[in-house]
Amino acid sequence: MKKLILIISMWLCITSVTQAQSISSPNGEFSLNFSLLSDGTPTYQLSYKKQDVVKQSKLGLELKNDQQSLLDNFKITKTATSTFNETWKPVWGETSEIKNHYNELEVTLTQNLSNRIVVIRFRLFNDGLGFRYEFPKQKNLTYFTLKEERTEFAMTGDHTAFWIPGDYDTQEYDYTTSKLSEIRSLFDKAYTANTSQTAFSKTGVQTSLMMKSDKGLYINLHEAALINYACMHLNLDDKNMVFQSWLTPGANGDKGYLQAPCNTPWRTIIASDDARDILASNITLNLNEPCKIEDTSWIKPVKYIGVWWEMITGKSSWSYTNDVPSVQLGKTDYSKVKPNGTHAANTPHVKKYIDYAAKHGFDAVLVEGWNEGWEDWFGNSKDYVFDFVTPYPDFDVQEIHKYAKSKGVEMIMHHETSGSTRNYERHMDKAYQFMKDNGYNAVKSGYVGNILPRGDYHYSQWTVNHYQYALEKAADYKIMINAHEAVRPTGICRTYPNLIGNESARGTEYQSFGGNNANHVTILPFTRLIGGPMDYTPGIFEMNIANLNPNNNSHVNATIANQLALYVTMYSPLQMAADLPENYDRFLDAFQFIKEVPVDWSTSKYLEAEPGSYVTIARKDKNSNNWFVGNVNGMEKRTSKIKLDFLDKEKKYIATIYADGKDAHYNTNSQSYKITQKTVNYKSSLKLTSAVGGGYAISIIEKK
């Protein structure tokens, strides 16, 4: 009898360890189930309010030169659950405090035959799931090469998706809104030209991917903590509506080189029946490691203007001369060439920007085109393209340093790398030291054009490692980074808050390259911004680019009110007033909002949100009791009704409302706006109409 009981108990233990493992989110609304298929393939499934968000989906990794791979034939050797609940303070952010509360399931799998161990860790929050693969230190697995990651996200139906083409090199696409089943037929149209682009599949898309089901469930797929791994895209099996992870390869086609002990990034699924919860989610930040920088006093949000838009529009040039078709740094003698007369980054012109910044309370001035090499920087796959320390003859580094300092204005450095990453690394210490020696504490870096070493991609493991190297070295030098054309962020700014911005999406410059979709900014917060802030460089007041450069017929597809709202809706600790001073001078009353809007917040309220249609956010200044509201609107004229019940009950405020004019329209009447003022309190509500491609911005200033 004893023996029988023993046998039965053992059998129960064994079978229980193969049973599905489940956890719920702290509030019980999400449910995560893990189980093995009969062949030992690990799977997971996610429900929200008892409905599938992700159907049972496979997990695993395909290895190169490995018969077994890490796909199947696993058994569960251990499980553990735990809870974590803390509140932490970011150095800068949408809120001054962030709650990190999740239930965790850790599943240890051992593979039969190979005896290799893989841990899959699931963290279930009240707004979604994060999970990753971990490879503990172990005898049977040390170095391994990835052929592909085989994580699936099985969708429950033919959702509406807001997507851009999967691409190893760029994110600078307008979003396409379509059913998943339509991606294939719409791909070629979506795949507009770019200086560096590499598609891989007609149903490949990038993350974060925003979706909405027929039942009104909002689903977002992304990754967090992309460090020393290749960037993940999603490839849709559009027969079964299953997304498969698709990593960016390196030059030789391999997708990753791993050495245990190590982890993959977190794969994240944020979901809610309320779109505002997607915007409010802190899953991405919460899954990243806490801040690694001890003294963060030198990290400061910044509002800036710059010598930039005039070059983007073609009014001026980055280059100094038109006489040199081919530059060899150190051999080309710029003191002997004929200046082209259109080089904007010259000392007197920069001083005017410094004066303007000082006059209007901007923290800093960015200057592009200050350094030797711009005559042939682009499209030549040039190795030694810039040295990052040698100015053109008409840019006096020391004089500008002195002048800016005397006006209390910072200078922002510019390091265009032209994708030549080895060259940038060779010069990096000198370049960063040059910055410190000359009063630059922040740098905008760029990776325009194909990556060198040639054959590699912007989002491969090798290049992702480079961006991280640049970021960590910058922290050693107490330098802040705003990296353009780099991989889209994944919350690493929690760990390295000197990463104050990325572009890594289609930004305002494309308004000058043909225009963006008018509803582009109603999608970006749901897609690009899930991973971190974007240096969107808003604040354009002159929408007809021909008025800057007669040879450029592009049109900025937004109203002025929409441009103002972006300072609230496109969260970033780094905000540019991108237009030319003379254009702001024409609309000084509207400019006032940009001058007043802060760049660091204690609280954020997501008032209204529908991807592709509208976003309305209210934020409280970190350094005062003032609030700011922004609304950006899509393709249909719309009336917002918002309650100001977030205001302090004891206070009165003056609300200044910058709204679209009655007949404003992003295309035909973009500069029509009206400004009104009223006293408000927490009981107030506002009803405001936004034009097509329009919006509104409100400053709510405490009445003392």
Next chain:
Amino acid sequence: MKKLILIISMWLCITSVTQAQSISSPNGEFSLNFSLLSDGTPTYQLSYKKQDVVKQSKLGLELKNDQQSLLDNFKITKTATSTFNETWKPVWGETSEIKNHYNELEVTLTQNLSNRIVVIRFRLFNDGLGFRYEFPKQKNLTYFTLKEERTEFAMTGDHTAFWIPGDYDTQEYDYTTSKLSEIRSLFDKAYTANTSQTAFSKTGVQTSLMMKSDKGLYINLHEAALINYACMHLNLDDKNMVFQSWLTPGANGDKGYLQAPCNTPWRTIIASDDARDILASNITLNLNEPCKIEDTSWIKPVKYIGVWWEMITGKSSWSYTNDVPSVQLGKTDYSKVKPNGTHAANTPHVKKYIDYAAKHGFDAVLVEGWNEGWEDWFGNSKDYVFDFVTPYPDFDVQEIHKYAKSKGVEMIMHHETSGSTRNYERHMDKAYQFMKDNGYNAVKSGYVGNILPRGDYHYSQWTVNHYQYALEKAADYKIMINAHEAVRPTGICRTYPNLIGNESARGTEYQSFGGNNANHVTILPFTRLIGGPMDYTPGIFEMNIANLNPNNNSHVNATIANQLALYVTMYSPLQMAADLPENYDRFLDAFQFIKEVPVDWSTSKYLEAEPGSYVTIARKDKNSNNWFVGNVNGMEKRTSKIKLDFLDKEKKYIATIYADGKDAHYNTNSQSYKITQKTVNYKSSLKLTSAVGGGYAISIIEKK
């Protein structure tokens, strides 16, 4: 009439400019002819003593994405001839003075339609030809990508060749001696295993390629001044006996990225009916730029011993522990692991080597395996594999520095990169500074294993650029470089004499990996050494490796006398006595030659030479009146008769002759040698018999 004369003159000018262009060498023995084919393809042809060395051969370059390429449709728009004659002094060398005397033909070609300009420059010396392509600064050609260089070397017959397989990653092959027509059938056998190797063609071979025609003409093909270009291999069209240049591609298959104004390296053809002229040739050095280092006082030839051979033989280990299968630098705590007890690079052991060096007059001690990371350095495609500054717990950098200094001995640093070039560059400044701070003025660098970034090759333009970067930065730090597994040299040591050595061929270590062909060292001077000195690391006295490590049955295929001769026949400013002190102690009389032989010379006389069979060289010490003679012998026992008529007529000398014993043989009786002494003068001659795989070494010391 005037008009007719004018027209005829013009026609003469025009046609004369399409006629063949010719120059002779200064002594008239060589003749170079340049001409265009009817389709405008440039060609050249080389004769020696009125016989073809190279039949008419095409020139040109195939461009990527370019319909015309730079192959044909050229016309000659200018030619110029000149003469150059100077004598210059190398910082170190086989001779203290080098004569650089050539006749030059500069041909300017303009391509029809494209109007692109290519200059081909020919320099004809008394021992051969160098030529290169130049792309002047011009409007119609700035950036271009090479698909392939299309330089041909049309051989006059089925020559005997001494070749190794064409390979993008290694030169570590035994030489195969065969007819050109046999290369294809012998290729697979020649292609022995290596940790990093990439063949491209069954008739591909590397340079420098040594050949001998049926008529006894010796021909050598190589390149000079390989800077910012891909290394050239030769692919044989074995129907027509024409060699075609075959460049090493990068990861994406492209063969070179050029920006005019620029030049290709020089392609060299050395020829003579006397094999000794090949060894004596200074064409490679003469085609390189003069020395770019102003103060060269810190560059010093060096004779050294080292903690190395015991690891190569497997007697000891580079690694410190056997407990760590996978190292993560900075995370792996070596103070807590169990030492394996076989780690040779420990302070007491190194001090013994310092003592031995001091006792026997060696300049320096090399130590490998001193730094963290050796447990998994190899075969893992590891990125962050070494940091070049963190020693193992049992290697006391400061103590060893102090001790070596007190004994008047230098320490030689070791930087194994494991092919991880980006990692090396990231650490390079700190690594070089660490050297200066701790008394290291020279470094042996290594590139074992596949190159990172993955997909690239050891000999691509990208990686060649890396070696040059490391060399030039070392010069800034006053550091000398001995680069192993790097691209084979091409005379750059004239421009950067801190490049005191490379391996880049199959060296002595392979004697411990299975053995080298016994006549290997009778070929290397004709092949590998044409481009620069080799750190061959000779001086092995214990030929049965099992006596060092019972698990290693390899045999050093040489006699002791042969090993001594190498210090003369394998010219290098950097010479190692590679064996263990205990093995030298067993043969101290033979060791005496190694102790006495200098490493820098004022004169060199090539007494006898036949590739694959024997090399006999006499050299005069730069710093005294002493002479040293070395003979290495191949597969047939042979008697040399040499005259000592190079000695000073007024002087008497004591010659100490280290010769093979009567029945010596590299395999069966390798340690048999006899030492005799005699007084000699310039009228003396010697008759000496060398064993199979044997040789002799003679010190001829001035009798004062």
